Every structure is written in structure tokens, then in C-alpha cells.
Amino acid sequence: MNIESERLIRFSFFFMGLILFSFLELFFQYRNRTLSRRSRWPANFVMILIGGIVVKLLLPSGLVFFSEIASRRGIGLFNLFQINFASELVISIILLDLLIYFQHVLTHKINFLWQFHRVHHADTDLDATSALRFHPLEIVGSVIYKAFWIMLFGFSYEAILIFEIILNFMAMFNHSNITLPSKLEKVLRVLFVTPQMHIIHHSIEKYESDRNYGFNLSLWDRIFKTYKSRFESEGIIGQAYYRGQKEHQLWELLKLPWTKV
Template sequence: MSQGSWSWMVLAGVFAGLVAAEVLWPRRQGPLSRFVRWTSNGVLFLVNGHLQSLLGVLGAGSMALLAEQEGWGLFQLVQAPAWLAIPLCVAAADLLFYARHRLLHAFPLLWRIHQVHHDDSAMDASTGFRFHPLEAVLELLTSAGVVLLLGMPVVGVAVIQLLALVVNLFQHTNVRLPGRLDHCLRYLVVTPDMHRVHHSVVRAEADSNYGVVFPWWDYLFGSYRARPAAGHAAMTVGVRGREDPGDLALFGLLLAPFRRLG
């Protein structure tokens, strides 16, 4: 079975498990109908997946092979052993992805693209699929640049991609974790309650908790926020000015970067 088939199987299994957890242990009351949201999020996921496949030669895996063949990048130059290079590369890549995420919020043009992810009217595992195709291309190209800069080994790329995939779905899940478990996990990984603050309609709260896989960078750079001011049950997720149903339907999402800022 090909690597692509395994990736799809892992994705489908993780998503199904998280949706089941949302049904059994919901954190917030979900919308009465998920059809429009799930359809839009699912179509965006399929479009982005095919788009990134078409540009696969520019992907992180291809760049890792190139870095290894040509000896490019930091960890190729220092000839670090695999047992040291892989975890350090994973941590360094996640730090750079954290920085990329902050830039998406800091610059109005990038925010126009990224706000498609934020203007979901609710937050559940499907929100992890909700990205504008322009952001998917930006992610592909910047990830390739990170791999070349670091000289990441192919195994390191596979590890960070798997972690990012699983944690991205997990952190968007509408699931209630026991308080003690959530507290402990926040030292290791971005949890749903931690990331939900990032989806608040209050911009000051949305401009926090940028962590992609690990929460450490938010603690280190002062962007960590423990909870929303209104509490998780009462907080509103989304983007102000983007509440119109037409804006949140599929074509509205595709046109969002070319319209006024939310």
C-alpha cells in the first residue's frame, strides 16, 4: 500500500475517532445542523489536497530528499546523528510554523486569507479542514522552505507532518477533557480548550495561542492565554463582520480574501 493510501487511512481513522468523542463528550453545544459547514469544510479539504498533490514536487518530502542529496540545510551541514537531528528538527520546524501562524494574523493581506479558517460559525474536528486554497499553497511553499533551511531528514518530515495532522484535528475537536488531563497535556501539546481561545470572535483572544503542535512557543513568547474571558461555554467563535450565511457558504469562503476585512 502506498504512503498516500496510509495517510488517508490515518486521517480517516483519526477524524472518525474524534467525531465519536465529540458526540459522546461534547464541550459546547453544537449547531443544530452541520450540513452547510461540513460540506464547505469537506470541499475545501478535497480541493486543497488535490492542489497540494499537483504541487507535490515542491512539497516538504521532495525538499527533504533534495536536502539529503545535496547536503543543504543546517542539520545536513553539522552532520548531526539521526537520534538527535530528528527531534531537534521537529521542534525547530514547529517553532517556524508558529512564527508563520503569527504572521498570518499580523499582516492584513495574509489575514484576509487566513480568516477563512477562523470564520467558521462553530468549532469541531471539521474546522481542521477549513483553509482557503491560497493558504494551502502558502503552507506548502513555506513548509518546503523550512525543510530546506533546516536540512530536515525525510524521517523528520514524516514525523512532523503526522504530528501536525493529528494535532490539528485534535485541537479543533469539540470534546470535553477532564480538567486535570487538559492541564497536564498543555505542557506537551495544544489542547482543544487551549486552541478554542484562538478562535474567539474577540480579536485580542484570537491573537493568542498560535501553537501548531507544541504549546511551548506561546509560553516562551508571551502569546499564551489560558481561557476566554467569557468562558468556553459562552464564548463566540468566528470573525466579526463575517456572520452573513452567504459569506460562510463555499463560494463566500473562496471569495473572502478579495473582499473587505472581517
């Protein structure tokens, strides 16, 4: 598959997710918004756009660039030990999800990384746009982190592409402001991260934002004891500083990692 069709597929999933979850929010809204979408969306969309442009400039062929190097040079575990394609794909996707869970924990525990990650956490409401609202330098850090693991494990082109699409789509799902029927939600969260589970991670209270780090499988939070089933606090989300408009102003968000709060 060439890079342009790959980009088109990824963009289509992003666009479908955005429309689907924003549309569902009209009928199954979970929480009242603190601000209108008009106040939040311009900065969120421009941040998403800047992130996309930075990655494209830095790495025109995307993360698969590293997968191709690993495969050509025969490095990485999956290139050294051949197993069948389907098993490799499933193991790779589960492993990538675990690595993303750890990356997320690190962005909270290492202060330098948190300075960037708090841009994502400063949003005072959650919806599908919050899922991709990251500081461009955090996105660069994320690319470097993933590149390291791709070289180490030799993940295939297909595994990376499928995982990135799933991650993108699931992040939009679990950040969306939709409520699911409670029985369905209970069944879903046995395996997957639901919006009602992830929103606890966006609590203004640290004892709650240090929980529910997962993006796809809820398994990791259960295994590593970071799972929290419901809010104990009042459920205010965002960060304690900047309450008002600043967390939705582009320039404020771009300089937030260097802003004393």
C-alpha cells in the same frame, strides 16, 4: 517508502482522526453547536478536498521533494553537520513546530496573509473538519514557507513525514468539540495544545484570537507571551462579518480574501 504508501499512511491518520474525534464528540461534546454539522461540513470537506488536489497538482511528491534535493546537494544544516538519527528527528520535529508557530503568527499580523487565513477563522463552530479548512492559496503559501525552511535546515524525509502526520492529527484534536476531564486537561496543556486552549484563538474578539497560536506544543505560546488560559469574553467564535450561513458556502469562502467586509 514510495509516494503512494506515504500518501496512504497520511490519509489513514487523517481518516482515523476524523472518525475518532467526531465519535468522541458524540459522548463528550464541549459546546453547543450554533449550526448543524450538515450546514457546515459540505463546504469544509470540499475546501479540504480542493486544498489536497492543489497540493498534489503543484507538488506531486509532496514536501519531501525539497528534502531530497537538499540531501542530494548536501545543503541545509542537518546535511552539513551529521548527528545521530534519533536526535536529529527529535530536534527537527520541535524546530518544525516552532516554525509553524511563527507562520501562524505571521498569518495574523500581516494583513495580506490574514485575508486568506480568516477563511479558517470564519467557521462559527469548531470540530475536526475546521482543522483543515483553509483557503487553497493559504495552503500554497504554507508549502512555500515550509519548503524554504526544509532547504535551509535540510530536514530529513522521515522528520517531515512524521511532523506532517503529527500536525494533522493534533490540529484535528485541538479543533475538535470535545471536553476532557479537567485534571487531564490541566496536565496535558502543560506540554500540548488542548481543544480548550485552542478555541480561545478562534474567539470573535481580537485580543483573544491574538493568543494561543500553537498547534502541537503549548511551550511556544508560553515563551513568546501569547498564552491565554481561558476566555475573558463570552466565548463567541468565528468572525464578526458574515454571521449566518455565508461562512459555510463554498463560493463565499473561496472569494472571501477579496471580499470587503
